[in-house]
Amino acid sequence: MRLSDLAGAPVVLERPSDPAHGDYATNVALRTAPQHRRPPKELAAELAERAAELEEIERAEVAGPGFLNIWVTAEWLAEALGEIGPDYGAGTPERRQRIQVELISANPAGPLTVGSARNGAYGDSVARLLSYAGHEIEREYYFNDAGRQVDLFRASVEARRRGEELPEGGYQGEYINELAALDVDPVEFMLGEIRREVAEFRIAIDSWRRQGEIEQEVAGVLPKLDTYEAEGTIWARTSAYGDDKDRPLIRSEDGSYLYYAADIAYVRDKLERGFDRAIYILGADHHGYVGRLKAAAAMLGYDPERTEVLIYQLVHIVEGGETKKISKRRGDVVFLDELIDKIGVDATRWYLVSRGHDQPIDIDVDLAAERTQKNPVYYVQYAHARIAGILRNAESERGDTPGELAKEERDLIKRLLEFPAVAAEAAERRAPHAIPIYAIRVADDFHRFYHEHRVVGSETEAFRLGLVRATQSVIARCLDLIGVDAPERM
Numbered sequence: 001m002r003l004s005d006l007a008g009a010p011v012v013l014e015r016p017s018d019p020a021h022g023d024y025a026t027n028v029a030l031r032t033a034p035q036h037r038r039p040p041k042e043l044a045a046e047l048a049e050r051a052a053e054l055e056e057i058e059r060a061e062v063a064g065p066g067f068l069n070i071w072v073t074a075e076w077l078a079e080a081l082g083e084i085g086p087d088y089g090a091g092t093p094e095r096r097q098r099i100q101v102e103l104i105s106a107n108p109a110g111p112l113t114v115g116s117a118r119n120g121a122y123g124d125s126v127a128r129l130l131s132y133a134g135h136e137i138e139r140e141y142y143f144n145d146a147g148r149q150v151d152l153f154r155a156s157v158e159a160r161r162r163g164e165e166l167p168e169g170g171y172q173g174e175y176i177n178e179l180a181a182l183d184v185d186p187v188e189f190m191l192g193e194i195r196r197e198v199a200e201f202r203i204a205i206d207s208w209r210r211q212g213e214i215e216q217e218v219a220g221v222l223p224k225l226d227t228y229e230a231e232g233t234i235w236a237r238t239s240a241y242g243d244d245k246d247r248p249l250i251r252s253e254d255g256s257y258l259y260y261a262a263d264i265a266y267v268r269d270k271l272e273r274g275f276d277r278a279i280y281i282l283g284a285d286h287h288g289y290v291g292r293l294k295a296a297a298a299m300l301g302y303d304p305e306r307t308e309v310l311i312y313q314l315v316h317i318v319e320g321g322e323t324k325k326i327s328k329r330r331g332d333v334v335f336l337d338e339l340i341d342k343i344g345v346d347a348t349r350w351y352l353v354s355r356g357h358d359q360p361i362d363i364d365v366d367l368a369a370e371r372t373q374k375n376p377v378y379y380v381q382y383a384h385a386r387i388a389g390i391l392r393n394a395e396s397e398r399g400d401t402p403g404e405l406a407k408e409e410r411d412l413i414k415r416l417l418e419f420p421a422v423a424a425e426a427a428e429r430r431a432p433h434a435i436p437i438y439a440i441r442v443a444d445d446f447h448r449f450y451h452e453h454r455v456v457g458s459e460t461e462a463f464r465l466g467l468v469r470a471t472q473s474v475i476a477r478c479l480d481l482i483g484v485d486a487p488e489r490m
Helices: 001-008 029-038 040-051 074-081 113-132 146-162 174-180 186-200 213-217 218-224 259-272 289-299 336-352 374-391 407-417 417-426 434-450 461-481
Strands: 023-026 056-061 069-074 098-102 136-143 209-211 227-230 233-236 279-280 306-313 315-319 361-364
Touching: 001 029, 001 040, 029 040, 040 056, 040 069, 040 098, 040 434, 074 407, 074 417, 074 461, 098 113, 098 374, 113 136, 113 174, 113 279, 113 289, 113 306, 113 315, 113 336, 113 461, 136 186, 136 213, 146 174, 186 336, 209 213, 213 259, 218 259, 233 289, 259 289, 279 289, 289 306, 336 361, 336 374, 374 434, 374 461, 407 417, 407 434, 407 461, 417 434, 417 461
Parallel strands: 098 136, 098 279, 136 209, 279 306, 315 361
Antiparallel strands: 023 069, 056 069, 227 233
């Protein structure tokens, strides 16, 4: 709309909670009154008078101290509805970035857990959103196939094969016994299993890196760093580059490289591949990595803003009203395959991004397994399938565009028109949880519309078929952005 030109400033439109206050409302008069040195209400009244002359605006009214409430015409809503297609809301950024999203990157010391699954579901959804926003995306999995935990895992399997006691702090659980019965290298076997699990979880990894390979680059990277010797080892002066303290690089007892040395080499490996931005998805115990990874980039001469660290919180599995304890080494663990067997890939993907990544998630397995409208993923998918059924039954599209729209029609169209802003903000804030929240609201508005109005055989059948087709398209896109299927039948 042309309100921004009339106001001489960007106009942000919001939907009032009370429809009596218009289709949209803006506070632009309140925001710009000081620079115009005029009372906000007077400025809003002038803007309302000029806005009412626009063909797309039915009427405009001043409310409160200077808010502007706007009612748009049915013709404008119908025209906007016609613009909604399969790629509605896709972005075209001013500067297209090449972005790497590193996700999961779990130790290959067992099958993927639900914690690692949250990493994957969240990271993949961020990647999908950024891709839809118009950026070039690469997903990478970094196998932590070196270090103490992997050695301990291999030793645990070997001990089971020999019928001996597990090493101190060793890995337990039935999967260790199963691996011990196989004539395989347990680490290499798990690498293959993880690749299978990731693919079945609908994450398409573009590149795979192994810590063992990256560690071979450390020797060539160390001379490029700002380092000093103290306490019998070599330290990186990371505190001079924004970290909260300096970091050791080499174990003093045996001269082997510490994890941070490989982390630095990995930062260089990423940025030398030409990515404008390298996004790390890391677990709740990695808060300290934000500063140290940016410091690594700065020490190597890169812009530290090219690295971005997103920290996700824990996942709690609730079954039968009880929360399960999780520890891979103790064998108290919920594996991704186990959860998928109980609730399916769709529900698993949905629930793992249903809250902000900075908040813990409780997944109620009993609810998530229900095929009822109490289960939000089923509720949204059912709306999509219901529309598919309507479209299958439509033999012809007849009828005129209505001169007036019913309240439910207006509400549904306005909801659909929110999608581009919702998707863009979710990508910008790395907040895919906004997508299922929005999808539920779309489904709510659709179900209210469908409860009140006939589609096939109505006097405005063609218009209403266009409305439900646009609704189906937006729902399908929402589900795709979080890796959930959009079924045609349920």
